Amino acid sequence: MEIEPLWCATDLEKINWLEGATFVRPLFKMYQPTPNIPEQSLPNGLPPNLDTSKQNIIPHDKAHYQFNGVHSAHSSRSSSPLVRLGHIPTSQLPPARSIPSSQLPPSRSPITTATQKMAGLSVGHSMQSVNPKFSTSTPNLQSPVSFGPNSAFSPISSAMPKPKSSTELEDTAVTNSRTADITKPQQTGNHQQAFPTNSIPNQQQPVPSGSLLTRPNQQQSVNLPSSSNQPFQHNLPQQQPQLRPVAQNVPQQQPFSNQFNPPQSMPGPQLPQQQRPPAQSQAPPVAIPPFPVRGHPTNHKLHSTKTIDRHITFQVCRVLTHPPQTVSSVQGFNGPVQNLQGMPMPATNQTGPPQATYQPQASPVNGQKANLHSNRYPVQQTGSPPSQPFPQQQQSGGPLPQQPYQQAAYSSQPQSQYLASQQAPYGPQQGYQNQYQGVTEAGFNKYWGTETIDLLQTPNVLPPRKVEAPRIYLGQEVLDQANCSTDIFRCTMTKIPENNSLLQKSRLPLGVLIHPFRDLSHLPVIQCNVIVRCRACRTYINPFVFFADSKRWKCNLCYRINELPEEFQYDPVSKTYGDPSRRPEIKASTIEYIAPAEYMLRPPQPAVYLYLMDVSRLAVESGYLHSVCNLLLEELKTLPGDTRTQIGFVTYDSALHFYGLAEGQSQPHEMTVLDIDDVFLPTPDNLLVNLKDRMELVMELLSQLPNRYNNSFDNNSALGAALQVAYKMMGPTGGRVTVFQASLPNVGPGGADGERGRLAEDYSGGDASQSRKRLLQKYYNTKCKSQLVFEHGRSIDATSPPFLTPSMTPRKVSLALECSGQQIAVDLFIVNSTYVDIATISGISRFSGGSVHHFPLYKSSKALSRDNFEKCLRRYLTRKIGFEAVMRIRCTRGLSIHTFHGNFFVRSTDLLSLPNINPDAGFGMQVAIEESLSDVKSVCFQAALLYTSSKGERRIRVHTVCLPIASTLHDVIHSADQQCIIGLLSKMAVDRSMQSSLSDAREAFINVAIDILSSYKITLNLGTSTSGLLAPSCLKLLPLYISALLKYAAFRTGPSTRLDDRVKAMVDMKTKPLYLLIQQIYPDMYPVHNLESQEVILNSEEEPVPLPPRLQLSARCLENKGAFLMDVGDQMIILVCPNVPQEFLMEALGVPSYDDISEQMYEIPVLSNLRNQRLHQFVNYLNEDKPYAASVQVIRDNSPNRVLFLERLIEDRVENALSYHEFLQHLKTQVK
Template sequence: MHTHCQRSAPEAPDLFSAPLSLFSLLILRPEVQNVSLLPPNSSWHYSHIHTHTHTHCFSAKGSNFFYSKAEAAYISMPDLHLNDSLTPSLVLYSDLAAPPAGVPAKQAPPFGYNYPTMHPAYQQSPAPKPDPSPSHGGYNPPGYQPYSQVLTLVWDSESVGVSELEAETLRPMNLLQERNILPPKRAPPPEPNLSNDLRKVNCSPDTFRCTLTNIPQTQALLNKARLPLGLLLHPFRDLTQLPVITSNTIVRCRSCRTYINPFVSFLDQRRWKCNLCYRVNDVPDEFMYNPVTRSYGEPHKRPEVQNSTVEFIASSDYMLRPPQPAVYLFLLDVSHNAVESGYLNVFCQSLLDNLEKLPGDTRTHIGFVTFDSTVHFYNLQEGLSQPQMLVVSDIDDVFIPTHDSLLVNLKESKELVKDLLNALPGMFTHTRETQSALGPALQVAYKLMSPTGGRVSVFQTQLPTLGAGLLQSREDPNLRSSTKHLGPATDFYKKLALDCSGQQIGVDLFLLSSQYSDLATLACVSKYSAGGVFYYPSFHHIHNTAQRQKFQKDLQRYLTRKIGFEAVMRIRCTKGLSIHTFHGNFFVRSTDLLSLANVNPDSGFAVQMSIEESLADTSLACFQAALLYTSSKGKRRIRVHTLCLPVVSQLSEVFAGADIQAISCLLANMAIDRSISSSLSDARDALVNAVVDCLTAYRANGSNIQPSGLIAPAALRLFPLYVLALLKQKALRTGTSTRLDERVFSMCELKSQPLQQIMHMVHPDLYRIDNMTELAALHLNDSVIPQPPLLQLTAEKLTREGAFLMDCGSVMYLWVGKCCNEMFICDVLGFPNYASLPSNMTEIPELQTTYSERTRAFISWLLESRTFHPAFHVVKDDASTKTSFFQHLVEDRTESAFSYYEFLLHVQQQMSK
């Protein structure tokens, strides 16, 4: 049954506090030339732009640095001490150099997906001889000679004081000559040059990673290297081993509040020196006892000092209120568009299947709100024979009809919840409502959840059209990359998110839409409340099997993964280092404190840093992230990660310790911010100039002899390739072919995903899998897992006789050539030949053949550490869907973007200016 609810004396809800802005920094030059990265034969669009910002400004060494101060209230947390003297610092990493001058030329013809690819620069030279192995394609630009010569540019490792290990990372490479720069497997992060004892206890790079594993001694040295200094964190990731410490006393530095860790020094049994501020502290009596060895008098052997990642059970000192229960509220779009997509069936069945697995305890609460042109509540109070629907039609002044029975104890009302989930898909089958009152639904969610906090899961299928937060379509096919459209159309969702964050409410958004829905605006509700965004374009439960399967698997993970409530995270660092910009989904309370209403194991964060004072007096720099949260069981916990890195005084050592994947991810975050605050062209120019500046610095400080070619140290050999891949990402590519919502979602992913996921997105892994053997295979748990080598992302590596797997992180493609071995097609895909393969195949069948077992074992191994299951597409060579596969071949030229070789020439040209 359902009831219409009205209220006689409506009161306008005062939901919004004053808007708060995130602490942000912009590095711009007063004059920026707007030049698209087009192939040499294409017409160059050239314009001269004067950039103006309303920010504070001062000049240093000829460059203008702009910054805006944070306007955010700080709420004190007893576990995370704020140093009041810490002030925002300025980025001294300049990422904008003079862009190229326009070169007018005839329009180049479209460059299609024919293969093997002939690079445009080779067309005046003899064609390279065909290579019999598709795994080793030729790459012979004009004037090419085999790289057997000794480069005249040499770093003298003895004179600059680097180890033998670092000397290899400094080996000069001519990128225009050395084609095969990809390692056979995805390269692990560089190991810091630490003693074995320190290396053993250092934080895992999967959790805590720095762009430079050798920290420059001064900001001047960092500026000289032209590399960004920053951290990438995955603080709440799933761990197989986590020391959990229950103690009456959590030992911390009395001055800077650093948690005791493996990198402190014990002066004697009773005193320890903080590794961040160097304060000498007393060792508490309780800390003298080691609960692991059950011995007394060995504080240096306690778990806190033997593990760089630990979790403390917090006392009442770390609570502002008693821990709240886990509360889950689901907001469901039930308009005609939503019903037609069929998502409601998939959602209800997934929640039914995972209801028992929702994180929580006997106090867990749950509730449901549906909406179209009105808002519907569901009374699930224990004792009712069936769920009761309550309809509120006054969306201009929406109110809650009853407070006691809409969020109910899951254990007590489980049968009513199941009844509702079974009934929901059929309740709106014949609806004619096409409107969407998302804003009012979010307002009532805020009111419902404010007393306790918790998680709101929003499922939306169209543009909000009624009530507060209504939006109008603003997608102009000719302006899909304009700054105006990349930002929100209204601040309604941001303000609501900030209110939610203040009440410890996190909002996750699932957008399942076949049309423009203004994700740039809607995503704000998740971005500022520490939520997540999930996007399923063209979702339909029947016509889009791949999206339906991905939605199902994403829900399985989403509903069952670990969750933390009422969280805050603070990052501390060695005296002399400072934090100035955060990236991710959160609200910034102060210069080093993030408010996270919800925290999940799939979110990543990035931090930009600078060096305010010389580190000459220390040989080690340390960073510590402390995450205080309430577990789904109602326990207050503190997860602490500590990273230790060496401090160096030589430029060569800075280059040797460069972590190119971490650098690329940090630059991606910076570029996303730049594209929204300034323009997409500025962001793209900044990325190119990051490569130009860095390689120019390396050349200028490596030798006085200037060889021909493009020289990079081995540690940075992939830098140009990764930047080119970033430029071809949906988030940052030029042109109008990328739908606006898809571009914005790609931006959201780059800003909130962990490093490993970002790198799969930016530079996918390509393997040939039709000829896999047991050579060099892994043998795990009685399974043989082949290890095919990584291939360059170019059509040169493809052959019509093969089958190639591309792992893009959130999606996988299996491209099958027209002349692929029929045995592979039969034994792996289950069809007799290529012609019989369907064009919409989205999974590999489980067949009892050696080929099938090898292939499935390899794919399962790739997915082993993956949290969300990727969509899977089998792509035929002659299918229209092959475009989605070929667009990831980032080394090839497209109609509006360089090939890898052309990009190297462009970088070389910019360096010579």
């Protein structure tokens, strides 16, 4: 008896009743035994595989009893079933009811006494009270009327045509109720007893036998909705694994526990619509779960009962139909046999006999359900194969590290984001959940832990690895793979709520973040005569379109049917004609077209680079010119461009200096224009010259420039004039202007308001005297009166909006816009040591699609800042660039994009004008739901970026992302993408702080956290009994990130932030791609003192890379004998604590002792030992994703620089800001 040991185990477990673990296991066992049942009936020919186990098996009755016992015990679940007798939910009833008292199990040898008891108890109890309770507990399903025997039977046939109809639901319910009344033969009893597991096989049985007509139909119809339901499919795998013994237990449990969430306020009717027809039912288990889905009671608690009922119904049906058969015919036996087959092997076989029989019947139904997408998804979408979920779970964050906190451990596991979001709320398992929920609140709150995280109890909420973007599940493997990478296109939710009110209920922001020009290693490029686009909305063909037939396709954005050009049948890869779906356009959602001539308004422009350099006194002192010129000299040949590339230089202080690089000259010819109020070009040509032709002259100039102004003492900087000149020079072609600015622009047109500058400086310094303050106030009142919202209405500091908003003259704005119109982008490198009013001068970049780089307190004598500057500049000079670009974002009808974030000019409602596009620019868009989306299955966003490459080719890069629709609040909340939400929120907050005030923005952050957590709490429907701050796993980091944001330079309060830094941080929020942004908001910290003993993975070059776990940014994670690396994005700081092992110092850092770590240790020496190698590998690994390698700084714990590190431990309490824990406490008081 192989089974017995298992049994024992379960019993024990039950006794100890541990969390979800035990819960799952019983199921698992149940599956195993079931195969045995048929063996009794073997005569008619069991499948061979089953036979093998025959001999060992307990007689089938016995087996069932055991299961029964176990099962019932299991369902009653808590340690003492007695306690609950009074209010046992119907969930428990089914098994009990059906069991004839004679069958009650007491004496099974394998069963431990405990189990037996439990089984007995539950059964007995249920028997007594079954009927009344049943009906009452599931009021909506079963109307008393339906109880009649007739109804139970008749409805079945009627159900067939209209699977979704509510009547059907009732029918099933009815039958269920019937079951109690009917006296069953042994078989029935067994089935019902075993119910959760058994029911599954039962359903399948009837199908194969032709004689069973009515019953099977019903089953199928019932199945339809749920099986088609995507979420459900995910469940599938989970369930299946249970069959497989040990190793996967943990993962299995996770899914299970997840489901404990009651689906919130499910609109019952809607569900069926969305579900896909399960034409091709996959694994047998899939078919099972559907039942629960069907009748959604609005009330969650009722759910459980219903699901159960369904199961019961099927059982009953089977029973009813079968008995005669079993007696008279072989078929009767067949059923059970097939069950056996299906049950044991569900995980592996998708073609089990029961299934095969299913399919034909199911498919007709599909036709009925066809909707918009029907042609595209005619079939039930294949659920992710059973094996898939597991690996993903593991990816998404190992459960292990969090184990110390019990709840956390569970919650973290199940909550691997994908699972949480993807689970079918209605899967069969959920049914169980609901049961439990219904059962009793006490004891089950524990269960919630598996789904929900109590943040207050979970200090280490970070996953040990990178936070992975949640995957989008469309239900079809092919589509999932084709979907756009989350690095490029990311939505704040992986499922879009079906209407606006649902979105409002969830309180989540809806939007997308795009990183359109990201460097890609693999990008299909297509050159064709005709680019296939929708004729109505101009959408590019993409993997998510529907093919009506081989000649026509239906746009997935506007649903127009378009013709497919002949050419599209041709597959460039295999060079054959045929199926259009083989085209790369259909296979990949990120694709690049080489545009034909009609996409050009003018011939593609050459790459034109103009460098404007500030040569005022401050600029010369900072010494940036040396770095810039040296780097340019090195990189001149690698500047992206072709033979037409042009380059030019202008320097400016209180005058403009032009450099004529005329042919034939040996020296660059400098021309100075003193009139900066009305600028003009001294010569018409030779200012911008062809780089290839004049390489020598340019190099000559670059070698002269750094020292040319060494003796200048001009304090003025005429940036405005320089920009105007640049505009004049580049107007005809367009191109890129790079500005190096070191001092406050104060003369000439558009010169910053000097007074404002001085005042702001005073303020950011924080030492303004009282009188000064008054003056400042007066200044505000006179100059910026509109937006005068001081913090708290009283005190003013540099954070009030007047300083955050650009003080742009109309002239300057219009210059930015004119630049944009002439395809000129202005990139700023600010290497200031004093206030330069970034708020104002960044405006020129903001509207021209440029980028802003800021190096505060830059001095070229400081190795660190110079290193950082040079790395950044080198990346800047050599990175890809696209000229005269426009980006258009389209989305499915019913959605609209309403607010754009990033550096660009919005030229039309969906058209962004980007004079330049670079690989490090990210964009954000807020999305509104204007119409109900309940009649579609998925929505798409498509971003098409049309640009001229540096080689003079016109190209279109198209990204398409497709997202499924969610119809329940539960689904919506569990599909949240916390990082993306943070990305979008931060962008919105920047706008808010510009428009009203910083404190408003801060409040908004907190409110968002409160709202989301509150709505989640409502979803849980826990009432008031819960304590703690509950968050779904997919949002568990949200409060952490928000508390980090509140301490981030852009949004923190207090005088310690320089105004320029704050504004730059805000610009970053708007323009950085998400992965960099998150790292800035919440830097990664790793222990590096024991890298050699850490787990190792292989990187792309097959080198081993150690992977230390991420640490929370809190001092409690630091150890006295460790070394810790903090990765802030463009900078890495290694803090070495005093008691770090000597070997680490010697081998990894190459210093003899702790005190020998110098204050300026900016690199890690390369040594040939393991520790050092590992450290380098690790640092390189971290650098892989960054646009340019971060600078490294090693800091002793007692050096003055340690502040750099410690100030980023943002979970701890700092001056006038709450610690993370306090923040949570605050949230808790607010969450209702």
